[in-house]
Amino acid sequence: MTDDRYRSPLGTRYSSPAMQTLWGEKHRVVLWRRLWLALAEGERELGLDIPEAALVAMRAHLDDADLEVAAKYERRFRHDVMAHVHAFGDQAEAARKVIHLGATSAFVTDNADLLVMRDGLRLVLGRLVALLGALETFATRYAAVPCLAYTHFQPAQLTTVGKRATLWMQDFALDVEGLCHVLESLRFHGCKGTTGTQASFLELFNGDHEKVRELDRRVARKLGFECTYAVSGQTYPRKVDAFVVDALSGIAQSAGKMGNDLRLLQHEGELLEPFESEQIGSSAMAYKRNPMRAERICSLARFVISLQSSPAHTAATQWLERTLDDSANRRLALPEAFLAVDAILILATNVAAGLEVREAVVRRHVDEQMPFMATERWLMLAVAAGGDRQELHEVIRRHSMTVAEAVSTGAPNDLLDRLGGDAAFGQVPSEALRAELEPTLYTGRSSAQVREFVSEYLHPLLRRARPLAAEASSAEVRV
C-alpha cells in the first residue's frame, strides 16, 4: 500500500481505532480461525474422527495469521476463504486435513460478519450511553434556564435550555431501544452448508439429525450466541443487515437533528460548541467561530442515512438460495455505516460535554419577547381589578402593534411602561405588572419534565442497555 492511493477519510480522519480494528482484515481472519476451531471441536465432541492434535495445533495459531501468505494463495486460487484454509494449514500442520470439514465459505464469512456486527453494535451502544450521559448532565444542569422556543424558526413561547436538550436525548434514547432490540434479536448463522439444507453435515454424521442440530447449537454457543436463525439459504437472511443499518441510520437521524439545532442556536449566539483556544475558525475571517463539529455531524449523518437503502435493496434482490451480488455492496455499506456512526457519536459526545451556554444572550432574547408573553397575564390582572376584558384586549392590541413596530427599528420594548401609563390599567399597580415579567413563570413544566424524563424513562432504559454495551472511553476528536 502506498500513500498515493485513495484512502477512506472514515479511516484516516473520523472513526475510532477500536471500530476500525473491528472491521479490519486482521480481525476477520482471527474470527475465521476461531470459527474453524469451534467447528472442529464440535465435530470431535460429537464423535467425528478429528484428532486432539489437530485442535491443539489450531489453538496455537489463532492470532498469528500471516496475511502475506494468504494473499499469495489467493492470487493462485482466486478464492479468499480457500487461501486462508491453506495458510492456516501451513501453520497448524496437524489440522490441515480437517480444517473447514463439512463447511462452505459462508460458514466463516457470514458467521464472522455477525460477530463483527454484534461487537460493533455493542460499541455503538456504549457510545450512545456515553452521549446520553453527557446530554443528561447538560440537560439537568440547564433544566430551569428559560430560553425562547421556536416554531417555524420564529420566536414562540418559552421553554428551557435543558428541556430542549431533553428532546435530543429522547431521540437518542429511542435509538437505544432500537439498538437493544437489534442486539437481543441478533442470531448466529451456524452450520448450514451450501444451500442451507445441512446436507453435508447430515452425511458426516451418517444421517443423525440430532447430531447435526447439536453441532449447529454448539458452534453458536462457543462463539457467544444463544441460538441460530431457524432456517437459511447459503447465507443468513440479508434482512438482518437491513435491520442493523436501519438502527444505525436512526442514530444518524437523531444526530442530524441535534446538529442542525446546534447550528441554528450557534447562529443565534445562544449555544456554542467547544472551541480549542488555538483553533482557527476561518482562514480569512479571523473573528469567526464556526459550528464545524455540528456541521460534520450533519454531513456524516446524511451519508449514513443514504447507506440505509443499500442493505434494503440487497435483501430485496437476493435470488433463491443466494447470489453473490450482495458481496461487494456489503463490503462497503456495512463497515462504512458503522465507522461513520462511530465518528458521529464521538463528535456528538465531545460537543455535548463541552457545550457553552451564553446565558446573557439567551436572557436578552427572552427579555426582548417577554412583554408580549406577559400580555395575557396582565389582561387577567386588570380584569381581576375590575376592568372590561374586551376593552383591555383592544388596548393591549393597539400598544403591542406600536411597540412591535418600534422594536423592529431598534427601539427597546417599552410595552410595560405604555400599558402602566394607560388609564385602562390604572387599577393595577405597576409592580404587579412588572412581577409578571419573570421568565420562569412561562416555562410551564419544563424543569419537572427534564427530571421526570431522566428518572422515570432514561435511567431504567440505561439499566437495560448497559449490560449489552461495550464500555466506550472518551475518544479524541480530530478537528
Next chain:
Amino acid sequence: MTTTPALRESALPLPLLRRGKVREVYELGASELLLVASDRVSAFDIVMREAVPLKGAVLTQVSSFWFRKLANVAPSHFITADAGEIVTRHRQLAPHSDVLRGRAMLVRRTTPVAFECVVRGYLSGSAWQEYTRSGTLAGEALPAGLLESDRLDPPLFSPATKAESGHDVNVTFEAMAQALGRSLAEELRRLSFAIYTAGREHAAGQGIIIADTKFEFGYAQDGTLLLIDEVMTPDSSRFWPADRYAPGHGQPSFDKQPLRDYLAELRRAGGWNGEAPPPPLPADVVQATSARYLEAYRRLTGAALEVAP
C-alpha cells in the same frame, strides 16, 4: 516555589460527561462520577491559555475539606479525594494515579437540582448591581443606604439558574418554589444557610471573608438530597482578605487579584480588548496567582496541600 507541572486538561480513558471551564466530569459506571479539577483559570469570563500550578489541587482539596468538616450539617456526594483509594476502587485508573493525585474526587452520582443556591453574606457583584438599580436583592427589598461590600446580617438567599460563572441569572425564591415545590425550596434554603454560616465563621477565624458562595444539590438514586459539586472554593465563592476589608467599593480577590490586576492594566493600556483569544500571561503573574491559591488553602485548612510527586 513548587515545580509541579500544571495540567491544562485531563484526558482519562473514561466516558466524558462534561468539560467545564475548569473541571472535567467522567462517568464511572452507573452510580459514581470522577471530578477532575484542571489548572485552567478564567478571568473576565475567558479561559486563559496558561494553567496555574496547584490551582486544581486547591479546588479539589478545599471542597474535600468542607465536605468532611460539614458532613453533620449536610450529607454530600463525597466518597474520597484520596488517589490511592480511588485507584483501589477502580483498578483501571491505576496507570493514571499521577493525574488523579490531589486533584480528583470520587463522588456518588446524583440528578442535580436545576437551581444554584447562592448565599450572600456581603453585598457585591450582581447583587450590588441589582441593589443600586432597584433597592432589592432577588426581588426582595433591602434597607436603604447600604454600601458596596457591606456585610449582610442575616445573610441572604438568592437562587439562580445555572451559570458557568459570572452570569448568574438571579430568580426570586417564589419562582424557584414554583418550579421545585415549596418544601424542597425551603429545605434548600435551610441547608444553604446552615452550610454558609458554618463556613463563614470558620474562614473568618483564618483571616478570609467568604463574601458569597453558591451551592449545588442533587438527588441520590435513593432520593436523598445531597450537597454536590464544589463547596466554598475560591472558584465558587468570593474570598476576600479580611485584613484589607473596607466597605464602600469593590474588594480585592484573595486568589485571582494578581491575574485581574494584570489583565485590567493590559486593557487600560489597549493591549487586550477583553475578548477571546486571551493574551499570554507572564510567568510571574501565573506564579503569583498560584501562590495566592495555595495560601488560601493553607489558611482555610491549616494543612499542607497534597500534590503529585
